[in-house]
Amino acid sequence: GAVVSQHPSWVICKSGTSVKIECRSLDFQATTMFWYRQFPKQSLMLMATSNEGSKATYEQGVEKDKFLINHASLTLSTLTVTSAHPEDSSFYICSASGSASYNEQFFGPGTRLTVL
């Protein structure tokens, strides 16, 4: 199957700082990338959908000014958590799909963010 990587795999930061998470599709061109968040013992929650070269579409309740998404190429999307606070501590997971089926997504390994 297709491979998606994320970097970093974990990060610890101080409250008020910004953190950038990268998501790369390594062996295919991802026309669409998705960002999810998962709190402990809960299921994944879709945060936003991004298409290469256009603005991301955010799910209801997700602050677009706090979670900045950039999808500058067909193989790279970034999520920046701005002015992070302890309540933003979570497991952030990206996924990517080609143009054939947006519902068949290939997920990255996730990034564990801890805000102190």
Add this chain to the structure above:
Amino acid sequence: DAKTTQPTSMDCAEGRAANLPCNHSTISGNEYVYWYRQIHSQGPQYIIHGLKNNETNEMASLIITEDRKSSTLILPHATLRDTAVYYCIAPPSNTGKLIFGQGTTLQVKP
């Protein structure tokens, strides 16, 4: 998208078939059924999907009832590495909006 209902947890003996059921009684005619799994602290993994015919790949088989109101994912010879949370999802047609419910936690035991 159609709501799906799965048992919270299941056990399976190693080497035996694991049959994971899913109810999706409100599924519409053009909505596929997708199965993903998530091993602890990893990103989810796509397993299989289908519309109305049974499907099989190297990982699993998917059996969909004729009325499409339910389906069963079959792992033919479960191994300890198959221990994971399994999600049955029926997303709106090709939108990419995967709504993950609580899934079924499958514990494969030696």
